[in-house]
Amino acid sequence: MRLRFPVLLLLAGLVTWLIVDRVQAQQPATPPFLRTPDQIRALIAASANGGYVPGETLVKFRDGTAPVDQTRALSAVRRGTTGAATRWIGDVLLITTPDNADAPTIAATLAQQPEVEWAQPNYVRKRKLRPNDPAYSLQWNMDLINLPAAWDINHGASSAVTVALVDSGVNTINTTPTFPLWTGRAFENVAIPFRVNPDIAASRVKAGRDFVFWGGAVLDLDGHGTQVAGTILQDTNNNLGTAGVAYQASLLPLKVCLGYWDLQLLLGAANVPGFANPDDTGCPDDAIGQAIRFAADSGAQVINVSLSGSAPSPFLRDALNYAVSHGSFIAMAVGNEFEDGNPVEYPAAYGAQIDGAIAVGAVNRSSKRAPYSNTGSYMEIVAPGGDFNDGGIDGLITQVGLDFNDSDFTLVTKPRFDRYALISAEGTSVATPHVSGVAAMLYAQGITSPAAIESAIERTATDLGTRGRDSEYGFGLVNARAAVRGLGLVK
Amino acid sequence: MTAARIVRSGVLASALLLWATAAGAQALEVHGFFDIGAEKFTAADSFNAIFGSSVGVVFGGGAGVVLPQNIFIDARASRFKKDGHRVFVNNGDVFDLGITDTVTITPFEISAGYRFGRTRDTVRPYAGGGISWYKYEETGQFATSTEATQNTFRGFHLLGGAEFRVSKWLGVAGEAAWATVPNALGQEATSVGAAFNETDLGGATFRAKVIIGR
Numbered sequence: 099m100r101l102r103f104p105v106l107l108l109l110a111g112l113v114t115w116l117i118v119d120r121v122q123a124q125q126p127a128t129p130p131f132l133r134t135p136d137q138i139r140a141l142i143a144a145s146a147n148g149g150y151v152p153g154e155t156l157v158k159f160r161d162g163t164a165p166v167d168q169t170r171a172l173s174a175v176r177r178g179t180t181g182a183a184t185r186w187i188g189d190v191l192l193i194t195t196p197d198n199a200d201a202p203t204i205a206a207t208l209a210q211q212p213e214v215e216w217a218q219p220n221y222v223r224k225r226k227l228r229p230n231d232p233a234y235s236l237q238w239n240m241d242l243i244n245l246p247a248a249w250d251i252n253h254g255a256s257s258a259v260t261v262a263l264v265d266s267g268v269n270t271i272n273t274t275p276t277f278p279l280w281t282g283r284a285f286e287n288v289a290i291p292f293r294v295n296p297d298i299a300a301s302r303v304k305a306g307r308d309f310v311f312w313g314g315a316v317l318d319l320d321g322h323g324t325q326v327a328g329t330i331l332q333d334t335n336n337n338l339g340t341a342g343v344a345y346q347a348s349l350l351p352l353k354v355c356l357g358y359w360d361l362q363l364l365l366g367a368a369n370v371p372g373f374a375n376p377d378d379t380g381c382p383d384d385a386i387g388q389a390i391r392f393a394a395d396s397g398a399q400v401i402n403v404s405l406s407g408s409a410p411s412p413f414l415r416d417a418l419n420y421a422v423s424h425g426s427f428i429a430m431a432v433g434n435e436f437e438d439g440n441p442v443e444y445p446a447a448y449g450a451q452i453d454g455a456i457a458v459g460a461v462n463r464s465s466k467r468a469p470y471s472n473t474g475s476y477m478e479i480v481a482p483g484g485d486f487n488d489g490g491i492d493g494l495i496t497q498v499g500l501d502f503n504d505s506d507f508t509l510v511t512k513p514r515f516d517r518y519a520l521i522s523a524e525g526t527s528v529a530t531p532h533v534s535g536v537a538a539m540l541y542a543q544g545i546t547s548p549a550a551i552e553s554a555i556e557r558t559a560t561d562l563g564t565r566g567r568d569s570e571y572g573f574g575l576v577n578a579r580a581a582v583r584g585l586g587l588v589k
Numbered sequence: 590m591t592a593a594r595i596v597r598s599g600v601l602a603s604a605l606l607l608w609a610t611a612a613g614a615q616a617l618e619v620h621g622f623f624d625i626g627a628e629k630f631t632a633a634d635s636f637n638a639i640f641g642s643s644v645g646v647v648f649g650g651g652a653g654v655v656l657p658q659n660i661f662i663d664a665r666a667s668r669f670k671k672d673g674h675r676v677f678v679n680n681g682d683v684f685d686l687g688i689t690d691t692v693t694i695t696p697f698e699i700s701a702g703y704r705f706g707r708t709r710d711t712v713r714p715y716a717g718g719g720i721s722w723y724k725y726e727e728t729g730q731f732a733t734s735t736e737a738t739q740n741t742f743r744g745f746h747l748l749g750g751a752e753f754r755v756s757k758w759l760g761v762a763g764e765a766a767w768a769t770v771p772n773a774l775g776q777e778a779t780s781v782g783a784a785f786n787e788t789d790l791g792g793a794t795f796r797a798k799v800i801i802g803r
Contacts, residue, residue: 150734202739221734251688251731540677544686550679557778584677584686585781587639588727588774588790589738 150219153195155204156187157217171211175204192220227253229334229341231297233520236496237340238463239329239482243532245343248539248578254334254345255538257302261330261344261400262393262426264386265323267316267353269294269500269515270303275314278366280373281511285366292317293516295324297332297339297498298349306351307392309385311360319515320357320379321500325523326404327351328497329531331538339498340520343535343578347542350398354385355405358507376507381405386445387417390428394421399541401426402534404527406433406443414445422454427541427548429533431526432459432477434470443472450476454548456555459572460529462488465562467570471526478552478572479559483529484522494522495529536578543582554581616657618708618803623650624764626796628669632774632787638683639673639690639781647794651698655803659704661715669694675729678784689730694790696723696768700748708803716749723770723790744770744791752800760800767793 159168172193183194193204201219208217227249228234240246269292279288294300306316318324331349332342356364361374386405393401401421418428433443449457460471460483467473468485484494499521505513537551545551558581559574567573626647630636633643649667656662675688702717721744728737750764768791774782782788 219734247733545677545679545684547679547682547684550677550682550684553679554677580779582686583688583731583736583779584675584684585638585779585784586675586690586727586729586738587635587673587692587782588725588740588780589736589777 150201150221153201154220155193155195155201155208155217156220157191157193157205157208158189158215159191159213160215163213167213171208171213174211175207227335230337231334231339231341232337233340233496233498236492236520236522238492239484239495239532240341240343242461242463242465242482243536243576244579248536248582249334251579252539252543252582254331254343255347255535255542257346257348259344259400259538259541260304260348260350260396260398261402261534261538262350262352262389262396262398263323263327263330264352264354264389264393264401264403264405265326266320266355266357266381267306267308267311267318267323268298268303268327268349268351269318269324270306270316270351272516273315273317274516277363278369279363279512280366280371285369285371286512288512290512291514291516293518295328295332295498295518297336297518298327298342299333302331302346302348304348304350306349306353307389308353309389309392310354310356310382311364316351316353317515318351318353318500319359319363319505319513320355321502321505321521322355322357322404322527323351323353325497325499325521326402326527326531328499329495329528330402330535332497339518340496342497343532344538344542347400347535347538350393350396352389352393354389355379355381359505359513362507373507383411383413387411387413390414390417390421390426394424394426398426399546400534400537401428402531403428403430403445404525404530406431406446406526408433408435408441408443410444410447415448415451418445418448418452418455422452422548425546425548426454427537427551428452428455429458429530429537430455431530432457432474433472434460434525434527436470436472440472440474442474442476447474447476449478454552456533456552457572458526458530458533459570460484460524460526461562461571461575463493464488465560465575467563468524468526468529470524471529473569475569477569478567479533479555479576480562480571480574481529481532481576483526484524486524491522494524496520496522497528499523533576536576536581539578539582543584554584558583618655619652620655620760620800620802621650621652622663622665622762622798622800624648624665624667624796624798626764626794628792628794630792631769631789632782632785632792634785635774635781635787638676638678638785639692640671641673645669645671647796649696649796653700655704661700661702661704661717663698663700663717663719665696665698665700667696667698676781678781690727691729693726694723695726696721696744698722698746700746702748704752711754712751713754714749714751716747718745718747720744721746721768721770723773725773725790740773742770742773742790744768746791750798752798758802760803762798762800763795764798765793765795767791 205217274291334341334345430446446457460468462485501519556573561574562571636643651665653663700719704715706713746768748766752762770790773790
């Protein structure tokens, strides 16, 4: 085909005329219209996929812009607006193009026109799950790690994911056993009531095992385990108490710690008069190691160890390796002794050597390292641990827990463990369960290897402190949304 | 690709056209075409992870001119769109997160090259190369406006093929092309390209073309 050049120019001009938009600004009197079925479908698609309504752009002209100038401004859009519908919303023009033209490009082009004050795609806002738990407003920690946005993707793991809690236990049954108890002058048979946490569905709590106190059901005579369990998986959106991170996960409570009342009851059982020494409380390595192995053998995908001490323990190191090799991810607290010499704490220090076990430090509500939180080369991740110096009691981590007033040995001689209250605490102990909860969500999302779980948490963390990994914050603050959303092709 | 880039490309193409015309030609051979092809993406591991395959179907079309000196100038737009899943990758192991990820790639290419043989020949090989702008969109299930991405990456391409004349006004061609679009993947921490050390959005394509005109 041979054409002379002037003919080509003529054709080019014709084509240009055809593709130039001819959107005309409508008068504000244009009545509102309902979206067509196609537009509704587009809106639903946008809602499902996020972003903006395909083909829709909102334009605000500068005050006093004449209709002819509005039309000129709209003519700057060269693509996709031919045959566009328009609708005034107050003094803002909504342009709907029939071919779902690229709204961000149209908006960007329009925004550069002198007659236009601003232009934007018709964005679709995403709801973020805000739990209706009455005390959720106290849980700044959930927002700090971007949990509400993560819950939009992953609704708190699933009951198929089990988190083992290696701690002081939780109450797994409602019971009122009678124990011989020294009450100051003599032994008395004291009925001590226990009640399960009303803010954790009983169906999600497995029987567990007690490795230190007795062969009966797991009971918490300390409160530490109950507090930590709350952060991991307390019922959420149930109009009660507070929220938990992985609020659909199952809990395997493993009691490894002897609290003051455990000791006191053991003394009573042995007919030893007097009160226990609070300094004698603690969690022996043999129990911790057994519990970690038991958790792995029981199929727990996540193990939370909010315990630490300064003595190295090959026994615990081997237990960690055993559990990881059997498919369990482990989160461990780095300890609260920064202001007491900042010793290296175990088993957390082993975390840096084991892919699939992670050492967790604490930050306050300002995302600064909590003053008590240990530092060191083994630090891998931080999570909210609270800090009274940063916001007073509101700066602590709040969960529904055992009412400490009922078991404060400076106040009572006959404890009870059946009443729950909002308990606020700080420490790397309460930072660690955030990471365990996110790990449970990641398992539910499809990451089934402990090493991959650790990698996902670290790679998606919000970097804090010195750029890159550092001894204060490790890889940074756990970011639940980024972790569960994972990787795309480009972003 | 921004409007300014499109305008600049148009001006460049027009200038070439005018130069060629002023060089003595009084007429041009004009053609339009559409094509379908399969592209094997260079970032094979990344595409495999997201889509389960590193090969995708690409539709395209465009128009061009052939100068009397047998130099051709083509403008072509194409489109690749596919749904996959977001993933996590650790030490080469890919974990499917079950979150839909939709990628749309719309390359716009300006190519120039040489067409061998004479007009009346039935088979005319050709070869050339050019510059490309890849408009890239990625969104998906749960993506917010800040998480969805739109970007334009620039690349380069080489191509070669052979055109078979079916009639005076109709031809078909088989064409192979190779494109490189560097620094597109792996620039964000949330890009799977970073896990595989892959950055190139280009690939090798074989496509069949139907040509209307000469």
